[in-house]
Amino acid sequence: xxxxxxxxxxxxxxxxxxxxxxxxxxxxxxxxxxxxxxxxxxxxxxxxxxxxxxxxxxxxxxxxxxxxxxxxxxxxxxxxxxxxxxxxxxxxxxxxxxxxxxxxxxxxxxxxxxxxxxxxxxxxxxxxxxxxxxxxxxxxxxxxxxxxxxxxxxxxxxxxxxxxxxxxxxxxxxxxxxxxxxxxxxxxxxxxxxxxxxxxxxxxxxxxxxxxxxxxxxxxxxxxxxxxxxxxxxxxxxxxxxxxxxxxxxxxxxxxxxxxxxxxxxxxxxxxxxxxxxxxxxxxxxxxxxxxxxxxxxxxxxxxxxxxxxxxxxxxxxxxxxxxxxxxxxxxxxxxxxxxxxxxxxxxxxx
Numbered sequence: 001x002x003x004x005x006x007x008x009x010x011x012x013x014x015x016x017x018x019x020x021x022x023x024x025x026x027x028x029x030x031x032x033x034x035x036x037x038x039x040x041x042x043x044x045x046x047x048x049x050x051x052x053x054x055x056x057x058x059x060x061x062x063x064x065x066x067x068x069x070x071x072x073x074x075x076x077x078x079x080x081x082x083x084x085x086x087x088x089x090x091x092x093x094x095x096x097x098x099x100x101x102x103x104x105x106x107x108x109x110x111x112x113x114x115x116x117x118x119x120x121x122x123x124x125x126x127x128x129x130x131x132x133x134x135x136x137x138x139x140x141x142x143x144x145x146x147x148x149x150x151x152x153x154x155x156x157x158x159x160x161x162x163x164x165x166x167x168x169x170x171x172x173x174x175x176x177x178x179x180x181x182x183x184x185x186x187x188x189x190x191x192x193x194x195x196x197x198x199x200x201x202x203x204x205x206x207x208x209x210x211x212x213x214x215x216x217x218x219x220x221x222x223x224x225x226x227x228x229x230x231x232x233x234x235x236x237x238x239x240x241x242x243x244x245x246x247x248x249x250x251x252x253x254x255x256x257x258x259x260x261x262x263x264x265x266x267x268x269x270x271x272x273x274x275x276x277x278x279x280x281x282x283x284x285x286x287x288x289x290x291x292x293x294x295x296x297x298x299x300x301x302x303x304x305x306x307x308x309x310x311x312x313x314x315x316x317x318x319x320x321x322x323x324x325x326x327x328x329x330x331x332x333x334x335x336x337x338x339x340x341x342x343x344x345x346x347x348x349x350x351x
Contacts, residue, residue, distance in 0.1 A: 036060035041071035085109040086298040134270035187233040192246035209263030215336035257284040275309035
C-alpha cells in the first residue's frame with residue numbers, strides 16, 4: 001500500500017485484524033466521531049459506512065479529522081513504545097550482575113509487572129527471566145576459560161550460588177563446566193556427511209541435540225569447519241541410528257516447508273539466540289528483512305548485528321536464516337551461498 005494508492009480490501013483486512021504491522025501504512029477515520037486512528041487501535045469498531053481510509057495522518061487531518069487520543073496515530077506507535085521499553089529493560093538486565101525482580105524492571109519502564117512481562121515476551125520471544133539467564137550464561141562462557149576457578153566464575157557470571165550455576169550449566173554450555181573450562185575435551189559429537197540437491201551436507205549432534213548443519217561443495221571442507229567449531233570435541237563418524245538424523249536434515253533441505261522435530265543444541269551468545277529464535281518464527285514461504293528482525297527483538301538499530309548473527313547461524317534450514325532478505329525483498333548474504341538461499345526460497349514459494 002503505497003502513499004496515495006491504498007488498496008481498500010487490504011485496508012479492511014488489516015483493520016479487521018487490528019494489525020499492528022499496518023500501523024504507519026495508512027490510518028482510518030470515523031465520520032460519526034470525527035477522529036482518525038491507527039489500524040491497530042483498540043477502540044470499538046465503527047460501522048463500515050462511517051469509515052474512510054487515508055494514506056497519512058496529514059491526509060486525514062486535511063479531511064477534517066483529529067487524532068484519536070487512545071492510539072495517538074500522529075505519535076509513536078504502541079509497538080515502538082513497547083520496543084523502546086524492552087530495550088531499556090534489556091540494558092538494565094545486562095548492566096546488573098544479580099537478577100532484578102520483575103517488579104523493579106517493570107517500574108523502571110513505567111509498566112505494571114503483568115503488562116511488562118507480556119510485552120517483553122512478545123518483543124523478544126523470551127521472558128525477562130530467560131533473558132537474564134541467557135545473559136548470565138554468556139558471562140559464564142566468557143569467564144570460565146580464564147577464571148582462577150569454576151567457583152569464581154560462578155559469582156562473576158552473576159549466579160547467587162554454585163547450585164544454581166550447576167543447574168543451568170549443561171543447558172548453557174552443552175557440557176559440564178569443568179569440561180567447558182578445559183576446552184571441551186571428551187565431548188562426543190556424532191556426525192555424518194552426505195549429498196543433497198544443493199551440494200554436500202554435514203549434520204552433527206551432541207547428546208543434547210543437533211548442533212550443526214552445514215552446506216557446501218567440498219565434504220572435507222565441511223568436516224574441517226566442524227572441527228574448527230568444536231576443536232576439543234571427539235568427532236565420531238555416525239552409526240546407523242544417526243543416519244536417520246542426517247536423513248531428516250537432508251529431507252528438510254529438499255523440502256524446507258516440512259517440520260523438523262529433532263531437538264537442537266543451539267549454542268551462541270544471548271543476542272545470537274534472540275535473533276535465531278526470531279528467525280524460527282518466520283513461517284515457511286514467508287520472508288522478513290534484517291530491519292524487521294531487529295525490530296522484532298527490540299533492537300531496531302541493530303540491523304548490522306542481526307546480519308552478523310544470521311551469518312553465524314550453524315544450523316542451516318533448521319534455523320531458517322535463508323528467509324531473511326533485503327528490505328526490497330531480494331536475497332543476499334547467505335553463509336552457504338546466495339544461490340542456495342534463492343533455491344530454498346523458491347522451494348518454499350517465497351521467491
